[in-house]
């Protein structure tokens with residue numbers, strides 16, 4: 001893992017599209033992860049308030065990007081934040097084994113925190 005990296009937090013449509021492009025480059029299953037078309041981001045609803053927060057504790061709406069997939073957040077036990085290949089947000093079951101999008105303090109984006 002890259003030093004200081006954390007689950008990616010999207011702050012703009014531009015950054016969402018950068019991650020969507022990165023997602024397109026992921027053509028195979030990585031580390032046996034399922035090919036669900038979703039990747040982990042750094043936000044969640046572990047407190048089950050329906051108000052998603054980032055791994056830094058900030059409100060998702062304060063990140064500058066909260067463009068959900070149609071029909072999401074769907075809830076029903078889905079409490080961890082992902083994005084799909086179009087860059088739209090989707091809550092998903094936290095135990096799922098999907099790829100991870102990371103970013104460093106200098107906003108370098110990567111898959112599974114490999115730089």
Ligand SMILES: [Ca+2]
Nearest residue numbers: 072074090091
């Ligand atoms: Ca969902």
